[in-house]
Amino acid sequence: MDREVELREFVSARGAALSRAAYLLTGDHQAAEDLVQEVYVVLVRRWQKSGTIDPEAYVRRILYSRFIDGRRRRRLLEVPRATPPDAAGGDEAGALADRLTLRDAMARLTPRQRAVLVLRFYEDLTEPQTAAALGISPNTVKSQTRVALQRLRELAPDTVASFEGVES
Incomplete structure (x- = not known):
């Protein structure tokens, strides 16, 4: 071909x-x-x-x-964001607010931390696969994941519940 x-x-x-x-x-x-x-x-x-x-x-x-x-x-330090809609709109508005909160929290992570989380939890790669994709060691993947999840828990504690128990 x-x-x-x-x-x-x-x-x-x-x-x-x-x-x-x-x-x-x-x-x-x-x-x-x-x-x-x-x-x-x-x-x-x-x-x-x-x-x-x-x-x-x-x-x-x-x-x-x-x-x-x-x-x-x-090195964008801060990205202007629209304010989330009023939570009184029901479940759809609450879900949107959660997504916006999580997106803003993800934006405050380092690029490598974001990359590790996307590869591990969105693309569902293993630690060795993630390490190979980023050209880093599996131990670095583990530590970056741990630090990134802890940071997300601090920035958006109510919206990170889906990550709880995945990795500590």
């Missing part, structure tokens, strides 16, 4: 998942689109040379490396 056809098939099959992961990392649709575009640029440039490398792991590594490197360059 032609490598260009393989690339198109891979992008069409995994593009939506890549976009969702980018959104979870950035917390912003436009920033997620920009991140995915950066990943695609790198992927297209290196696709011919990637050969027998697992494309899923390769793209994941590019995504998380670009996110962490980009955050280091930008």
